[in-house]
Amino acid sequence: MAENQPLDIEEIVRDSFNEDEAEHLTGKLSQLEPEEIAIALEAMPVEQRVSTWLSLHPDDQIAALTYMRVDARDNIFKQLDEAQLRSLVEGMEVDDLIELLDELPQRIYDYACSRLDESQRRWLDTALAYDEDQCGRYADHDMLIINKNAKVRDAIRLFRQLAEDAEYHDALFVVDRTGRYAGLVHATQLLGLASHLPIETVIDNEAPVVEGEMELDQGSDIVSRSGYTALAVVDDEGKLLGRLSIGEALENVRRSLESQFMHTAGLDEEEDLFAPVFYSARRRALWLGVNLITAFLAANTIGLFEATLAEIVALAVLMPIVASMGGIAGSQTLTLIIRGLALEQITPQTHMTLLRKALGVAGLNGLLWGLVIAVLTYVWFDNWVICIVIGLAVIINIVVSAFAGVIIPIWMKKVNIDPALAGSVVLTAITDMTGFFVFLGLGSLLLLT
Amino acid sequence: MAENQPLDIEEIVRDSFNEDEAEHLTGKLSQLEPEEIAIALEAMPVEQRVSTWLSLHPDDQIAALTYMRVDARDNIFKQLDEAQLRSLVEGMEVDDLIELLDELPQRIYDYACSRLDESQRRWLDTALAYDEDQCGRYADHDMLIINKNAKVRDAIRLFRQLAEDAEYHDALFVVDRTGRYAGLVHATQLLGLASHLPIETVIDNEAPVVEGEMELDQGSDIVSRSGYTALAVVDDEGKLLGRLSIGEALENVRRSLESQFMHTAGLDEEEDLFAPVFYSARRRALWLGVNLITAFLAANTIGLFEATLAEIVALAVLMPIVASMGGIAGSQTLTLIIRGLALEQITPQTHMTLLRKALGVAGLNGLLWGLVIAVLTYVWFDNWVICIVIGLAVIINIVVSAFAGVIIPIWMKKVNIDPALAGSVVLTAITDMTGFFVFLGLGSLLLLT
CATH class of the missing domain: 1.10.357.20 (SLC41 divalent cation transporters, integral membrane domain)
Incomplete structure (x- = not known):
């Protein structure tokens, strides 16, 4: 139970003010979830925030940024030089890029795009065809996809390739030959099945589907009420665009309620406590x-x-x-x-x-x-x-x-x-x-x- | 994809005013998730709400009540006679009873308790030993538990007994002989394993643990940030009390932010739109x-x-x-x-x-x-x-x-x-x-x- 320490933001912020604790702080942050790092970074004045953020592992740097409020991360971006920005976007996946799109300077964004391969660029184009508040834009590609004609053994092989830190991956997304979404296959359903059986026998096609054009709030409600850990996001032809997971749904619900609260005082949800x-x-x-x-x-x-x-x-x-x-x-x-x-x-x-x-x-x-x-x-x-x-x-x-x-x-x-x-x-x-x-x-x- | 209809509260409320649509309405509600039924019931004036609620299947009646805001469901309780209340609590599990505790008349609550068996009563006592805002009170018993010494085949057997509508059950909770929590076994980790192997080889003991005495908000944050679909709730000796799932975490986050919003106007989060x-x-x-x-x-x-x-x-x-x-x-x-x-x-x-x-x-x-x-x-x-x-x-x-x-x-x-x-x-x-x-x-x- 390595990381069973409740998040202690107070201690982290205190350490960020003390140079002698720098190493200790970096070690502690590396144990946290990216959301927790993001919340802790937001609790620091800009100077401490930037130096703490720079001490993170590059993967954590990107992950933490995607969870931070827009203004708070923008105040980090503003302190980075050209070389730092370039090396940052080199490590980015398409979904990070979509999330950070609006705050990256145009030339850095262009540079990031120029480094994408063919399939990633297609993903980016598809996502950007949807509006900022539509599910299609945020459909997550971090998912396991399998063909409808596959066998149980193929499904098992796919599951076994899962990274250790993969989140909400208890089902495979099934597509037909044309890329149309056809249902889910749950890991629990495969247990004890003979490996030569076709997966068709265990496809769950009762799961709700999120349409790319739905508003993010509506999609998030559907996911959160469905009892599934992730649902398929499909385009108007039923083709699989990606998934919306319960983790993202929860984040959206949180943001949406928070913005309602902030709006009553004429504030923006993205407001940074320590903005200039x-x-x-x-x-x-x-x-x-x-x-x-x-x-x-x-x-x-x-x-x-x-x-x-x-x-x-x-x-x-x-x-x-x-x-x-x-x-x-x-x-x-x-x-x-x-x-x-x-x-x-x-x-x-x-x-x-x-x-x-x-x-x-x-x-x-x-x-x-x-x-x-x-x-x-x-x-x-x-x-x-x-x-x-x-x-x-x-x-x-x-x-x-x-x-x-x-x-x-x-x-x-x-x-x-x-x-x-x-x-x-x-x-x-x-x-x-x-x-x-x-x-x-x-x-x-x-x-x- | 039977139930892939976005929730249309407007239509449901309209139907609830029209007696000719009663059957149609009941059919439509039976397709919905309990959370959705609860939201729709809250959107009805008390008269329509009670008659619609009475038309539900008894299981849905209880499930919907547990998701409703306190005042809104209280306004249903007030319309029920003794016999209706008694037959309602007969179908209740301990966790429903804990949720509805404060609104049930004492004699109905006593009646419900008198119908519990030994183990359920122990659960109730353990839960009520925790405060109203502590995780221990709400630890959910709807979970699969396995002994640390079990084999892969036992784990697979357990998973195969899962009901079809079970939610967030991609892992088993492992306990030792004394009932102390020892980690999780993920369904995906069991795929392709020889059935005679001990499960100890695939126990995940990296997952954070929620302590019974933690505040519900804190526990919910831990679950929502962990990337797991459910975490163990343990007592101060490390014994497994139950679980806190991502679904409940999301519900708590929602309630907590909503109450913050309502409090700014001196309102209670449980306020019913249609209170007398x-x-x-x-x-x-x-x-x-x-x-x-x-x-x-x-x-x-x-x-x-x-x-x-x-x-x-x-x-x-x-x-x-x-x-x-x-x-x-x-x-x-x-x-x-x-x-x-x-x-x-x-x-x-x-x-x-x-x-x-x-x-x-x-x-x-x-x-x-x-x-x-x-x-x-x-x-x-x-x-x-x-x-x-x-x-x-x-x-x-x-x-x-x-x-x-x-x-x-x-x-x-x-x-x-x-x-x-x-x-x-x-x-x-x-x-x-x-x-x-x-x-x-x-x-x-x-x-x-």
Whole structure:
């Protein structure tokens, strides 16, 4: 049980800061899985990351890069000179090249392509004919393929050639003479079979198939739910393009959920913890700018009531409470609907049910918190009218926000805007404007007369 | 390729509303994987969900329940009568029972336990000795176990007994006479071996091992990175408790990331889209209440400056802009740090680097947006002093918020508070109070003299 040490990133990062530990660190990293190395490298500032990465075995260098987030590995690439980049791509397989495609300088990519043989280049061309989010692009060629007419002994011979560190290879992929996928042969099914039998007797053709044009998320769901360790990816003629393994499916599921989480704050999933300050500042600036528009819209709404505010300052003091309660109620509904959309659980059949439910929940909470806030306001300002104004405003804003929290993401999904990214900005604009308008509007009506 | 139909939840939900389609629907569901049935059931309002679920084959009923989110399945349980509950638990294995433990009424649980045989009860006791978030509780007994002294022919016999729908069973788990785990035997390694050989020659003892006391998240990471389809879970004496498969690891990773996403809005990962209105309202009320405290703290800060606001209404109009820019900057930093903490990439060694970076990014964006807002304010209000006040306030609030965005989650993790859940509330309190205080404070100083 050589490597049964839980990953200790803290220790690895500490060692990376200490030159005396360099050898020790390299030894320790060589025991880890490439995914673990990638996670540890991401946890280091760029300087330590590059020197640690350079100390890795070339195979680990490439493997770790393919598992790293785009920005994090890009910050390694930027520190490499021409010769280092060239020698790096010399060791790359086609699937590594596809993964790293966008970050390699054009001339390095061309150099890498020029070194591919005929069959590898065909693979590259086939993969690149699919979009960036399609399964066809990422179909993995690390698989065992056998002809439909083969015998059990051929299958056994193939399995016995497996490298020791091969992952998720408990089945062979069967093709017919034209390269069309015809099913799987499981190692367990071959045990105890006479070697002269045709494999046709044990072909499993019940396994689902992933189509090259499917979105990667959908393909990953199919693999992860199938119970198989890898499924065939086929083109529109049924020809075997490669496989999608459970390992990759898990990685995709992870990335996709992580990006949903990051998008809620306007961040990219590929963001590097240790990106250079100027680079990060530029990326964040955009999101602040978008939100500034929202903030000015809210301020503009308040501006409509300058005269009222000049007379009743208490309204200025209380107005953030109305906006904030609407914001919270809205974002709870929004988040629930975004998850439902991601799981494809929001269907037209239930739109009205969901809306009714959201409005019911918001109505109850509006009444409860409207009342609480009204009472607290009365205690604070000793003014019955303000207390009625804020109570009503809170109820209305919570209900409007819940309505928006259902409608906005469903509409965005329909017109292909990512609700995790854009939903909260639009929702905040609505809850702020509604909150200020209703509260100050009611205040003007009831308090100025 | 019988079941190669991508899951069409929309169609299934539509059918569930139409009694004429009942038979068709049952047929279609029986073709799906239990995970897919669970997702589809969650997408139905409770009435349709219960009637659809009742139409399933008893095995699928149990399997689907174990994959459903707690609230969603709880809403099925609530509709079942005593007899239905009893007959349901009669078909349950120990691992189903462990999964559903918390939602079953005590008398039904007792009834289920009374039907277990000696060895199953021992399994249940062992599992329940571990905490709810520990691997030991969920170790799966659906595995093939062989004695270390067995021969190749015994191993082959075991593999040949595998049920057709068995998942992730490409290896046997080897134990010694005392029940201690000793390694794996892969089906592929047995191919072509003489049947009288001892299996000891092909035991893989390089595979990592999951300890029963490890957190489920950590165990799942180990399995998912190992490249194995299932790993042994052992107790503190090295005895085999069960296995953790890649399928369960993937499910755990999914749940854990989903809960992180839901927590940012104060929601629970187990939340049912179609929970009863009253139930949901009660759950959401708490979060609104917590946020109300924040809102009142902000209002209280504004209240300190009533006199200033009465004189310069423009400040009331502009103050949400300052708070909002701080809020956005802070939540971007917070989100990035929360992801880093979840991946265990935030180590003490780099705290200062992260803080410096966050302050650098905030400084640059503070300067940029402070200037932009100052210019826009000048255009709007034609007042140099207000324009300087808001520019400075924005810079200060963005920098303070970024600082808080780094410090708060790291501190919360340290004292075992979930930063995804509590981080945004505390951060909002800080950004609002700082924003209002700095802006109105500067305004009082510079505008009232």
